[in-house]
Structure formats: structure tokens, C-alpha cells
Amino acid sequence: GIQVEQSPPDLILQEGANSTLRCNFSDSVNNLQWFHQNPWGQLINLFYIPSGTKQNGRLSATTVATERYSLLYISSSQTTDSGVYFCAVEGAGNMLTFGGGTRLMVKP
Amino acid sequence: DVKVTQSSRYLVKRTGEKVFLECVQDMDHENMFWYRQDPGLGLRLIYFSYDVKMKEKGDIPEGYSVSREKKERFSLILESASTNQTSMYLCASSPTPPGGFFGPGTRLTVL
Known part of the structure; x- marks a missing residue:
């Protein structure tokens, strides 16, 4: 099956800093x-992005399908951005495969 | 390794049938979730549970019910399956504070 790797596994930021999360x-x-998994464990969809670039407020994402990676950018991070970020790909049979996640902590 | 298993990968049922989707996790997690995934709509939360015998409605609970009699098992029930419930169903398990552990998904087709 498809392998999905995310990096870094853990990230600590000071409030206001920018960050880039990667999914291969x-x-x-x-x-x-x-996805962003909030402190209550629920998954919140951030972007549906098979290719190209999308932006939503302080978040943006870019997928380069030909090179098999995607990047999630978080600008001017806030404490509410803390949580786990997951990348999930949809392969044959429309099955989702999740990466291991990046655990983000934003400190005030 | 934490495992979240779902009872079936593929399931075909007829309209009006009662359908049970089972999810089992082996890591003593408190929190369990059922989602459905549809093209163009992303992942939507159906029901979740934070403890045994406890359940909360998610965003789209209509037409579904759940059961959590034991901590490790969270069942999704379609009392009378309909064609618009054809979808991929994903179970997830999470400790507190949350991590993310997902089942392989069940592709349900209702004819």
C-alpha cells in the first residue's frame, strides 16, 4: 500500500512564528x-488538495503531485493552532492512508 | 503498535437492511470516533464516545446509532440502510491528550 510520512514528528513554536509541515x-x-486534530481528538478538515496551492487565512497548502509531497504552512502561529496535524492520501479504491502526524505545540 | 481494526474492508448491503460496523482498538484509549468520507465532502464526524456507554452526536448523526458497551469496541449501526449511506466509514481511536490512530476503513455499498 501507499506509504505516507510526515515530518517533523514534533514541533514547538513561539507564538507568532511561522512553520512548514511536510507530507511525503x-x-x-x-x-x-x-487535518487538524483538536484537543478533544476530533479531526477537522483543513484542505482538500490533490495538486496546486490553496490558502485559508493563516494556513496554506501546496501539493506537488509529480514529486509526491505536500506542504502545510502555518503563519503567525497562535496557541489555538496547537494539536496534531495529519496528512491523508486517497489511493486506489478511495481508501485513506494517514501519515503519522506532526504534533505542534505553540507557546505563548 | 496500536491497532485499530474494523470488521470489514468492503461490505455490500441492500436497502432496508440493518448494518453493523465494528471497530476495536487495543490500546485502552478513552476516545473513539466514527467518520464517513465522501468525494468532495471530506471527512465528516458521525458519532463519538469519550467513555464506555457514553456517546455524543457529531455533525451528521441522522440515520446512524452507536454502541459502546466495552472500552475497546465502538460499533456504528445503520438501522435501515439507504443508498445515500453508501460511503467509506473510518473509525479512529485517540488517547487523552489526543494522538491519532485510524482503522483501515470500510467501504460500504448499499444497493
């Missing part, structure tokens, strides 16, 4: 999503 995948995919 091992095969062609039909789609790619970025």
Missing part, C-alpha cells in the same frame, strides 16, 4: 487532505 507519499494518489 510513495505512490500516485487521487487526492490529499490535511
Whole structure:
């Protein structure tokens, strides 16, 4: 099956700092999503991004499908950005494969 | 390794049938979730549970119910399956504070 790797596994930022999270995948995919898991464990969809660049407020994401990676940018981080960020790819059969996540802590 | 297992990878049912989707985790996590994934709609939360015999509605609970009689098992029930419930169903398990452990998904087709 498809392998999905995320880096870094852990990240600590000072409030106001910018960061880049990376997701590498091992095969062609039909789609790619970025999620934020909030402190209550719920997954919140951030981006549905099989290719190209999208922006939503302080967050943006870029997927380069030909090179099999995606980046999530967080600018001017806030404490509410803390949590775990997951990348998930949709391969054959529309099955989702999740990466291991990046645990982000933003300190005030 | 933490494992979250779902009872079936693929399931085909007929309209009106009662459907049980089982999810089992082996890491003593308090929190368990059921989502459905549809093209263009992303992942949507159906129900979640923070403890045994406890359940909370998510964003789209209509047409579904859940059962959590034991900590390790969280079941999703379709009382009377309909074609619009054809989807991929994903179970997740999470400790407190949350990490993320996901089952392989169940592709349900209702004919």
C-alpha cells in the first residue's frame, strides 16, 4: 500500500512564528487532505488538495503531485493552532492512508 | 503498535437492511470516533464516545446509532440502510491528550 510520512514528528513554536509541515507519499494518489486534530481528538478538515496551492487565512497548502509531497504552512502561529496535524492520501479504491502526524505545540 | 481494526474492508448491503460496523482498538484509549468520507465532502464526524456507554452526536448523526458497551469496541449501526449511506466509514481511536490512530476503513455499498 501507499506509504505516507510526515515530518517533523514534533514541533514547538513561539507564538507568532511561522512553520512548514511536510507530507511525503510513495505512490500516485487521487487526492490529499490535511487535518487538524483538536484537543478533544476530533479531526477537522483543513484542505482538500490533490495538486496546486490553496490558502485559508493563516494556513496554506501546496501539493506537488509529480514529486509526491505536500506542504502545510502555518503563519503567525497562535496557541489555538496547537494539536496534531495529519496528512491523508486517497489511493486506489478511495481508501485513506494517514501519515503519522506532526504534533505542534505553540507557546505563548 | 496500536491497532485499530474494523470488521470489514468492503461490505455490500441492500436497502432496508440493518448494518453493523465494528471497530476495536487495543490500546485502552478513552476516545473513539466514527467518520464517513465522501468525494468532495471530506471527512465528516458521525458519532463519538469519550467513555464506555457514553456517546455524543457529531455533525451528521441522522440515520446512524452507536454502541459502546466495552472500552475497546465502538460499533456504528445503520438501522435501515439507504443508498445515500453508501460511503467509506473510518473509525479512529485517540488517547487523552489526543494522538491519532485510524482503522483501515470500510467501504460500504448499499444497493
